[in-house]
Amino acid sequence: xxxxxxxxxxxxxxxxxxxxxxxxxxxxxxxxxxxxxxxxxxxxxxxxxxxxxxxxxxxxxxxxxxxxxxxxxxxxxxxxxxxxxxxxxxxxxxxxxxxxxxxxxxxxxxxxxxxxxxxxxxxxxxxxxxxxxxxxxxxxxxxxxxxxxxxxxxxxxxxxxxxxxxxxxxxxxxxxxxxxxxxxxxxxxxxxxxxxxxxxxxxxxxxxxxxxxxxxxxxxxx
Amino acid sequence: xxxxxxxxxxxxxxxxxxxxxxxxxxxxxxxxxxxxxxxxxxxxxxxxxxxxxxxxxxxxxxxxxxxxxxxxxxxxxxxxxxxxxxxxxxxxxxxxxxxxxxxxxxxxxxxxxxxxxxxxxxxxxxxxxxxxxxxxxxxxxxxxxxxxxxxxxxxxxxxxxxxxxxxxxxxxxxxxxxxxxxxxxxxxxxxxxxxxxxxxxxxxxxxxxxxxxxxxxxxxxxxxxxxxxxxxxxxxxxxxxxxxxxxxxxxxxxxxxxxxxxxxxxxxxxxxxxxxxxxxxxxxxxxxxxxxxxxxxxxxxxxxxxxxxxx
Numbered sequence: 001x002x003x004x005x006x007x008x009x010x011x012x013x014x015x016x017x018x019x020x021x022x023x024x025x026x027x028x029x030x031x032x033x034x035x036x037x038x039x040x041x042x043x044x045x046x047x048x049x050x051x052x053x054x055x056x057x058x059x060x061x062x063x064x065x066x067x068x069x070x071x072x073x074x075x076x077x078x079x080x081x082x083x084x085x086x087x088x089x090x091x092x093x094x095x096x097x098x099x100x101x102x103x104x105x106x107x108x109x110x111x112x113x114x115x116x117x118x119x120x121x122x123x124x125x126x127x128x129x130x131x132x133x134x135x136x137x138x139x140x141x142x143x144x145x146x147x148x149x150x151x152x153x154x155x156x157x158x159x160x161x162x163x164x165x166x167x168x169x170x171x172x173x174x175x176x177x178x179x180x181x182x183x184x185x186x187x188x189x190x191x192x193x194x195x196x197x198x199x200x201x202x203x204x205x206x207x208x209x210x211x212x213x214x215x216x217x218x219x220x221x222x
Numbered sequence: 223x224x225x226x227x228x229x230x231x232x233x234x235x236x237x238x239x240x241x242x243x244x245x246x247x248x249x250x251x252x253x254x255x256x257x258x259x260x261x262x263x264x265x266x267x268x269x270x271x272x273x274x275x276x277x278x279x280x281x282x283x284x285x286x287x288x289x290x291x292x293x294x295x296x297x298x299x300x301x302x303x304x305x306x307x308x309x310x311x312x313x314x315x316x317x318x319x320x321x322x323x324x325x326x327x328x329x330x331x332x333x334x335x336x337x338x339x340x341x342x343x344x345x346x347x348x349x350x351x352x353x354x355x356x357x358x359x360x361x362x363x364x365x366x367x368x369x370x371x372x373x374x375x376x377x378x379x380x381x382x383x384x385x386x387x388x389x390x391x392x393x394x395x396x397x398x399x400x401x402x403x404x405x406x407x408x409x410x411x412x413x414x415x416x417x418x419x420x421x422x423x424x425x426x427x428x429x430x431x432x433x434x435x436x437x438x439x440x441x442x443x444x445x446x447x448x449x450x451x452x453x454x455x456x457x458x459x460x461x462x463x464x465x466x467x468x469x470x471x472x473x474x475x476x477x478x479x480x481x482x483x484x485x486x487x488x489x490x491x492x493x494x495x496x497x498x499x500x501x502x503x504x505x506x507x508x509x510x511x512x513x514x515x516x517x518x519x520x521x522x523x524x525x526x527x528x529x530x531x532x533x
Contacts, residue, residue, distance in 0.1 A: 038521070053521075055521065064382070064384045064385075066333075067333045067334065067382070068333070068334050068335070068336065068379075068382050068383070069330060069334060070326070070327040070328075070329065070330050070334040070336040070337040070340065071323070071326035071327060071329050071330065072326075072329045072330050073326075089323070089326055089329075090319075090320065090323075090326075091318050091319070091320050091321075091323045091324060091326050091327055092318045092319020092320045093314075093317075093318045093319075093327070093336065094265035094266065094318075094319075095334075095336055095379075095383070097263075097265050097385070098263065098265065098266060098383035098385050098386055098389070099382060099383050099384050099385055100384070100385045101384045101385050101519060102385075102521065103261075103385065103518055107265055107319075109319075139319075140319025140320055141319060141320070205521050206519075206521065209384055211384075
């Protein structure tokens with residue numbers, strides 16, 4: 001089994017809902033975005049166009065971050081191929097950040113809150129989001145998209161199917177209003193994402209790096 | 223957000239590859255896919271550069287000490303080499319986020335060059351300490367071998383960083399190896415001269431040879447980097463360094479060594495200046511490579527959607 005994601009660039013409208021859903025799900029601190037939306041402007045007035053592209057960790061099949069990690073904190077889950085970080089082991093050398101060609105990782109060097117302390121709200125970091133992330137434990141370590149691993153883990157006990165059942169699917173995929181994101185098993189030839197990749201000529205970023213990402217993009221139809 | 227009123231204006235804004243410095247003419251390739259200038263990495267700062275500087279110089283000195291240093295200055299050379307390598311490791315401890323977990327660095331010897339460097343370090347320090355104490359050839363040779371392995375690990379460590387085009391180019395490996403040897407032979411020369419010990423011919427020729435190798439490695443590195451589309455920002459920084467580095471760090475010591483060998487017999491000033499130039503140029507080059515020229519690459523996005531006007 002190898003979990004993968006497909007993003008349809010033809011459908012993406014650049015609403016940033018995926019980025020915000022991820023932020024809410026994981027309660028990421030300020031300036032930390034697991035999913036970002038890059039935008040490119042083309043043309044000149046009056047025919048300017050903006051093209052959005054959601055990016056994040058590609059959960060590569062051959063992850064350079066795992067290869068360089070000296071402590072084993074960055075590892076590839078054997079059962080599903082996702083790349084995760086064990087912050088309890090990490091020494092914070094940031095070698096993985098240098099190794100990632102996609103700039104998917106961020107160094108968590110300080111924990112800020114979105115609201116002042118005296119306002120009276122519980123900070124997202126204290127809540128941990130749906131992911132129940134312990135951000136204090138992650139301080140001075142790299143952080144990145146986990147493919148909502150907490151949902152994938154929970155699916156093992158609840159019997160839900162990631163990519164099909166909403167509670168077992170990454171928050172960004174579930175939230176996308178344009179239905180531009182899909183999630184499924186890349187090793188299953190009958191999965192929806194395999195079909196999409198084959199029929200729509202799905203491509204990955206920086207294929208020359210040899211990382212074999214699990215995140216595919218679908219180009220324009222016309 | 224880029225300025226959409228003019229494509230040229232948007233790229234001009236992002237044209238400066240040096241924060242706060244002069245405007246440098248760089249092309250579209252230095253911008254990432256979204257039209258913004260590529261970012262310089264900030265995770266590895268002067269402390270990380272200190273690891274490569276201290277480690278490179280220290281191991282180079284250990285190697286050169288075993289090859290060409292007279293017995294009278296061997297002790298000082300080895301001790302200085304170990305101190306420099308140790309300072310480099312202290313820089314690493316100062317840089318990592320969880321220094322108390324430093325022993326975890328030893329867990330991934332099968333894939334990580336950082337782990338391999340850490341695994342070799344105790345053997346290098348041990349053999350070097352015994353060699354300094356006994357002065358025996360077996361331990362000095364062992365120290366040199368471990369030092370060479372340590373230096374190689376450092377070079378491979380930098381090259382394995384796929385996110386930084388200036389580092390991941392394979393030509394960075396011979397560059398780091400050769401500059402380590404230049405720094406080592408330069409320091410060995412200074413140790414001899416500082417101790418009032420007669421400079422052996424082997425050491426002078428070793429310094430000259432390593433300078434020439436470093437010159438070739440540097441030219442090869444720049445040539446290979448020029449062939450990479452994603453390295454233009456790094457090249458613009460390195461090209462600003464190039465003039466002073468090649469003139470004062472390469473040509474000057476090479477000429478001074480030749481002057482010292484053939485024209486000023488018995489005088490040490492050419493060798494002193496040449497050695498100082500050799501070692502400082504190496505340090506400056508490595509600092510620039512690790513901190514100033516370390517830009518990330520943009521994303522290569524193909525098959526973009528074709529949106530209609532106004533959509």
